Amino acid sequence: MGETWQLVLDSFWPLLQGALVGTIPLTLISFALGLVIALVVAIMRLSGRRVLVGLGRAYVSAIRGTPLLVQLFVIFYGLPQVGLTWAAWPSAVVAFSLNVGGYAAEILRAAILSVPAGQWEAGYTVGMSRAQTLRRIILPQAARVSVPPLSNSFISLVKDTSLAAMILVDEAFKVAREISSATNEFLITYMEVAVIYWLICVMLSGVQDRIERRLERHVVRA
Amino acid sequence: MSSAPDHTPAPPSGGSPLLEVSGLRKSFGGTEVLTSIDLRVDTGTVVALIGPSGSGKTTVLRCLNGLEQPDAGVISFADGPAVTFSATTTRRRRESLRTRSAMVFQGYNLFPHRTVLQNVTEGPIHALGRTKAEAEELAVRLLDRVGLAERRDAYPHELSGGQQQRVGIVRALAMTPSLLLFDEPTSALDPELVGDVLRVIKELAEEGWTMVLVTHELSFARDVADEVVFMDGGVVVERGPASQVLGEPRQERTQRFVHRLLNPF
Numbered sequence: 001m002g003e004t005w006q007l008v009l010d011s012f013w014p015l016l017q018g019a020l021v022g023t024i025p026l027t028l029i030s031f032a033l034g035l036v037i038a039l040v041v042a043i044m045r046l047s048g049r050r051v052l053v054g055l056g057r058a059y060v061s062a063i064r065g066t067p068l069l070v071q072l073f074v075i076f077y078g079l080p081q082v083g084l085t086w087a088a089w090p091s092a093v094v095a096f097s098l099n100v101g102g103y104a105a106e107i108l109r110a111a112i113l114s115v116p117a118g119q120w121e122a123g124y125t126v127g128m129s130r131a132q133t134l135r136r137i138i139l140p141q142a143a144r145v146s147v148p149p150l151s152n153s154f155i156s157l158v159k160d161t162s163l164a165a166m167i168l169v170d171e172a173f174k175v176a177r178e179i180s181s182a183t184n185e186f187l188i189t190y191m192e193v194a195v196i197y198w199l200i201c202v203m204l205s206g207v208q209d210r211i212e213r214r215l216e217r218h219v220v221r222a
Numbered sequence: 223m224s225s226a227p228d229h230t231p232a233p234p235s236g237g238s239p240l241l242e243v244s245g246l247r248k249s250f251g252g253t254e255v256l257t258s259i260d261l262r263v264d265t266g267t268v269v270a271l272i273g274p275s276g277s278g279k280t281t282v283l284r285c286l287n288g289l290e291q292p293d294a295g296v297i298s299f300a301d302g303p304a305v306t307f308s309a310t311t312t313r314r315r316r317e318s319l320r321t322r323s324a325m326v327f328q329g330y331n332l333f334p335h336r337t338v339l340q341n342v343t344e345g346p347i348h349a350l351g352r353t354k355a356e357a358e359e360l361a362v363r364l365l366d367r368v369g370l371a372e373r374r375d376a377y378p379h380e381l382s383g384g385q386q387q388r389v390g391i392v393r394a395l396a397m398t399p400s401l402l403l404f405d406e407p408t409s410a411l412d413p414e415l416v417g418d419v420l421r422v423i424k425e426l427a428e429e430g431w432t433m434v435l436v437t438h439e440l441s442f443a444r445d446v447a448d449e450v451v452f453m454d455g456g457v458v459v460e461r462g463p464a465s466q467v468l469g470e471p472r473q474e475r476t477q478r479f480v481h482r483l484l485n486p487f
Contacts, residue, residue, distance in 0.1 A: 122333065125289070126349060126393060136344065
């Protein structure tokens with residue numbers, strides 16, 4: 001028992017380090033970039049221009065219709081064959097951003113559509129352009145609607161970053177694999193890294209609650 | 223209450239047309255909503271559009287504000303754009319109409335995430351390029367007129383329907399349009415709140431604002447409107463002075479409509 005406990009303690013710091021330098025920054029950066037992609041794609045899909053709508057739809061379909069692990073391998077192992085060589089870290093960021101972008105685009109599109117048409121018209125009648133109305137009137141209201149589903153994507157991403165271990169990015173799961181193969185303590189090490197992922201997600205849920213309460217201050221449900 | 227508000231352009235001598243509409247036509251997916259509408263609104267006058275629901279009154283209003291693209295017809299403002307509509311008219315062209323008029327909506331359509339003051343200053347600051355100080359100064363003055371200066375920092379959901387609609391009116395006024403458009407401004411209100419909003423509209427009419435008003439309040443139309451236009455099935459059936467159209471309508475359809483509204487039971 002003492003020995004087991006010692007193993008848990010010894011591996012805790014390396015695992016946490018993996019989370020701090022790998023999992024967490026990978027998640028934050030990819031999610032931020034993914035949201036930018038998502039907003040662009042959502043607006044393309046709502047633009048009413050056939051080419052843009054088609055491109056946006058194809059992108060979302062490709063991202064949602066293929067495994068994330070395959071996307072990651074195409075970018076890291078595949079693209080160098082056509083001269084696009086990336087280090088592991090940027091490969092992971094690109095893959096995760098594109099993946100989040102595909103899913104979040106649908107969330108944002110639905111959120112924008114959920115804002116009543118009268119809000120667009122009110123923006124127009126006070127002289128604002130479509131872009132101004134979108135930015136100043138529609139998106140703030142869409143943001144509130146999109147927080148719960150976006151939080152889901154965010155939490156999924158925390159866990160999905162473990163796939164980056166497959167292209168040798170230093171993050172929590174890769175550290176866990178190294179420790180377990182060195183010590184042969186698979187159950188304890190993998191359970192421990194699971195707990196670390198879980199703790200990160202619990203903290204994030206707390207953050208989500210706070211954002212939601214903040215955004216809901218001035219909204220009455222119909 | 224008799225002089226024009228100082229932020230509006232001085233009204234030209236009465237009787238000159240501010241707005242002229244001719245041959246306005248609009249279909250939605252094969253259903254013709256407006257067949258061929260002609261309309262003239264003189265500066266300083268109030269025109270009330272009445273008629274059964276589905277008669278196209280609201281669509282006329284929305285075309286005037288550039289919210290809807292007519293299939294054909296001409297909308298021209300004396301002091302600004304004249305737009306001839308056809309299948310090739312661009313959105314930009316249609317939207318050039320927008321700055322001449324401002325709309326007060328049936329469902330208020332206030333911005334829920336902005337305070338009363340921000341609702342009113344949003345357009346002047348971000349579309350007209352006013353400074354924040356200028357816009358707020360005008361907004362507070364206008365809010366004061368409708369008795370809401372004290373609620374400037376409230377959010378829309380904290381106000382009653384009547385208060386929200388008065389903010390809606392102030393938001394339109396703050397754009398200093400030459401024409402005010404009211405789309406059934408009291409239809410969504412509880413009966414006891416209707417009076418407050420109608421009072422504000424009446425004061426604006428007396429001050430010389432030019433307006434087009436879609437309404438079901440016939441007694442109010444008779445009270446404030448210089449001209450009443452009765453529409454049915456996408457055409458103008460009858461038009462004339464309020465007392466005539468509402469008091470002694472000539473057309474049978476108008477007679478039936480007025481009778482039904484005045485004697486609901």
